[in-house]
Every structure is written in C-alpha cells, then in structure tokens.
Amino acid sequence: DGAADRRVRLSTLSLWPRVLLAEDFLTPAEAELIVSRADGHMHKSGVSLKEADRGKSSSDYRTSSQWSYPLWDEAILPLDRRVQQLTRIPMTHAEQIQVLRYLPNEHYTAHHDFFDPGEYSGRDRESGYASNRLLTVFFYLSEPEEGGETGFPRAGKLPQPRDFLDCSRGLAVKPQRLAVLLFYSMLPNGEFDQTSLHTGCDVKKGVKWSANFWF
Numbered sequence: 156d157g158a159a160d161r162r163v164r165l166s167t168l169s170l171w172p173r174v175l176l177a178e179d180f181l182t183p184a185e186a187e188l189i190v191s192r193a194d195g196h197m198h199k200s201g202v203s204l205k206e207a208d209r210g211k212s213s214s215d216y217r218t219s220s221q222w223s224y225p226l227w228d229e230a231i232l233p234l235d236r237r238v239q240q241l242t243r244i245p246m247t248h249a250e251q252i253q254v255l256r257y258l259p260n261e262h263y264t265a266h267h268d269f270f271d272p273g274e275y276s277g278r279d280r281e282s283g284y285a286s287n288r289l290l291t292v293f294f295y296l297s298e299p300e301e302g303g304e305t306g307f308p309r310a311g312k313l314p315q316p317r318d319f320l321d322c323s324r325g326l327a328v329k330p331q332r333l334a335v336l337l338f339y340s341m342l343p344n345g346e347f348d349q350t351s352l353h354t355g356c357d358v359k360k361g362v363k364w365s366a367n368f369w370f
C-alpha cells in the first residue's frame with residue numbers, strides 16, 4: 156500500500172520528558188479503520204486506583220471512553236510493523252491498542268503511564284513488578300476543533316503542578332490527525348521519569364479520537 160517505505164520525520168518536542176512527534180505517520184485508511192472498528196464498542200474508561208486514592212471514583216480522573224483493538228488483527232499488521240520499526244521494540248512487548256474517544260468536556264487528569272508498584276496493592280501491584288510501561292506511542296485519529304491537547308505540565312523539569320487539569324504550563328501538543336506522539340515514561344537506566352507526567356486536556360469543541368500503543 157506504499158506505507159511500508161514511507162519516510163518518517165521525527166521532531167523532538169522535549170528532552171525532559173523525551174517527547175517526539177511523527178507527523179503523517181498513519182495513513183488516512185488506517186485512522187478510519189481504527190475509528191470505525193472501535194465506534195459502537197466504546198465504554199467508559201477507568202483507571203487503576205492507587206492505595207492512597209482508595210474509595211475515590213476512577214471516573215473523576217478519566218472521563219473518556221475506550222475500547223481495545225486486537226493488536227494481531229490482520230488489517231493493522233502493516234501498521235504494527237511500522238511502529239516496531241520506528242520504536243525498535245519488538246511487538247511482543249506491546250499491549251493491545253487502546254482506542255480512546257473524548258467528547259466535549261472529557262479529559263484525563265495528569266498521570267504517569269508507568270505503574271509504581273509501591274503505590275498499588277493486589278493484582279495491580281504484582282503486574283507492576285512483572286512488567287511496566289516504557290514508551291507510549293499515541294495515535295491522533297481525529298482533530299477536535301478546540302482543546303484536547305496532550306499536556307506535559309512538567310516539561311523542562313518544571314515542579315509538580317497543583318492543578319492536574321491545567322494545560323497552560325509546560326508543553327501542550329495539539330492533536331494532529333495521522334500524527335503519532337512518542338513519549339518515554341522510563342529513563343534509559345530503567346528508572347521512572349517523573350517528568351513524564353501528562354494530561355489528556357479537556358476537549359472544548361468537537362471529538363478527539365486517539366489510541367494508546369504501549370510498550
């Protein structure tokens with residue numbers, strides 16, 4: 156389909172945390188396919204609650220909807236292959252593709268994609284020790300008319316924010332249809348990168364379709 160030998164231009168948006176953008180990485184057909192497969196299956200997102208947040212409702216943090224796209228689906232194998240070439244991480248280290256939809260006023264408050272096992276209990280804690288998230292490859296499948304940026308409030312090593320929905324500080328990446336955002340949650344030495352804190356900023360107008368491809 157011509158996609159296999161596409162050139163990719165990677166722009167570095169931030170070094171702390173490591174954030175890179177590949178414009179036009181997805182083909183229009185791939186973006187349409189992922190959205191159309193997911194549409195109709197979307198259900199409200201949750202989050203794993205930390206021990207300190209026990210009793211709170213996960214829906215306060217994350218108000219979007221989601222659906223898991225089977226990674227080994229025939230139709231997206233060429234895309235899987237290109238993501239593998241781009242990241243140089245074998246596909247066997249990837250999770251299912253998590254498709255997200257944000258309607259107006261929906262968001263995901265600032266969080267890390269890594270799990271610090273010490274902050275969780277039970278099964279979440281065990282899985283955090285068994286494996287963890289190193290890199291997020293984030294697909295922008297649509298462009299909301301307003302809002303919906305991916306915010307990095309600690310970009311450039313800014314201190315921890317007070318307001319976990321404030322997208323006015325640090326770096327805010329505007330969703331660009333077909334672009335792919337890459338950001339690392341761990342440092343090369345395996346330590347967590349605390350500056351990788353990020354936010355799915357409030358969508359103000361339109362719909363934001365996106366997807367997480369986690370390694």
Ligand SMILES: O=C(O)CCC(=O)C(=O)O
Pocket residue numbers: 255263268303304305306353354355356365367
């Ligand atoms: O919606 C975004 O821009 C970020 C979403 C996110 O961080 C996540 O789903 O873990």
Ligand SMILES: [Fe+2]
Pocket residue numbers: 266267268353
């Ligand atoms: Fe995230």
